[in-house]
Amino acid sequence: MTELILDKVSRWYGNVVAVNGVSMKVGPGVTGLLGPNGAGKSTLIHMMGGFLQASSGSVTLDGTPLWQNPDVYRHLGLVPEREAAYDFLTGEQFIGAMAKLHKLPDPAAAARRAIGLVEMDYAADRQIGNYSKGMKQRIKMASALVHDPPVLLLDEPFNGMDPRQRLQLMDLIRRMADEGRTILFSSHILEEVERLATHIEVIVAGRHAASGDFRKIRRLMTDRPHIFLVRSSDDRRLAAALIADGSARSVQLTEKGLQIEAVDFQRFTWLLPQVSRDADVRLWEVSPADESLESVFSYLVAR
């Protein structure tokens, strides 16, 4: 069993704290590292990949420190976020070179296997410079898989991919996880993480905001005051009915309509139509006002 352990890890650049006292255990299966842009996900992944020293705390893989220890790369594959690969090489040359750098017994066979895994055989003899974004992502993935590592770190792997490529990569990551690998990937998109990860770690502003399976995280994200904007045939009457009913914590009459703060998301969405029907008010528009991921995150942090 391979386990990546972060123990009270912090990292600062000058006066700026990028990661602040994060402790987590990443075990077999798919772990999603979720957080808005600039939350410190890449900094964390770089520390897990041995590319950045923690300012304090420790990052270990099965007890071995990752910083300044090139031997860990026998057990670890890293897919960097940056697109740059060796553009002048063909896919096959690139993966072949990676296999040789790992000093694998049969580099050519290992390269073919890794290219097959990411289904890039058809383009293996084309130069990487001519690949599309999705193809580059997959060849990068192959470069990290060539030595069959038990641990795989992926930094924003779905960036720039079209929906089909996204599905393919998700399938591939799931297959890798089913083989018992420890896989961690970062993303700022809740949907991606929810669909793929069995375990989610949420990072906001450098801090570890939440941890658990996706149901728990989903609940955390929905069980919070929600703000809705409602337009109706008679805002004033609807406001009175809502306050009387108790499903809203506050109701504000504005130029654009009613701004309603609901306590319970599900109860409110279920009650609103009933209340308006009973009050004989016609609903014209119901829209959530704060559904951006950032507001979800800021709620989690404030908790």
Added chain:
Amino acid sequence: MNSTIAMITFRSMLGRKRALLLLGLPLILLVLAAILRATGNNDLDVSSNVLQQFGLATLLPLLALIAGTGVIGPEIDDGQIMYVLTKPIPREVIVLTKLAVAIILVTVFAVVPTLLAGLVLVGTTAEVTPAFTVGVLVGGVAYSAVFVALGVASRNAATIGLLYALVWESLLGSFAPGAKSASIQQWSLSVTDALTSASPVESTVNLTVAISLLAAVTAVATFLAAFRLRSLTVASAD
């Protein structure tokens, strides 16, 4: 030494437009040598002067700068170095391989052209040609080591290297005699001086001192490059 890293480095150095840059300067030297010979201006004084001013003092530092910083700097800049660093390879092997590639490039594009230009100009008279060839070679090794280290240490390696070669070695060297002794160019010239009886070649640095300094600078630069690469922090966009 790692042949895979060497292969990738050679391909990236010779595959792009940089190869033309590498080829341009030595071509000018060779054309100049041919013209001087054809017009009969190739006496020992002029020839030594051309080999020293053009070969040793201009072609060599510039080529070493392009090769030394080019073998590693761009790779660190655009993050490709990650693919080499995420392998179980000791960092010093990476640095030594990069240095070897730089030295081979300097040999092909500066040492060999100096040798050819010398042969065109004066043949082997007074050992001028072999002396400059050896001088450029030992200087090339030291320059390469320094510029590879710069390439690892700084994003502005090419600029710093250019300032060193132009301002320190050429300009300050001609004003302040003290600064002159502290330059790879002068140490290489000292080696050349020791190997030829031609009078125009004159160095201010003692041969033993020159050789020890060349060796020391090469060793220290290589060590620093490996040390720096061990704790290379890959800049993150996040």
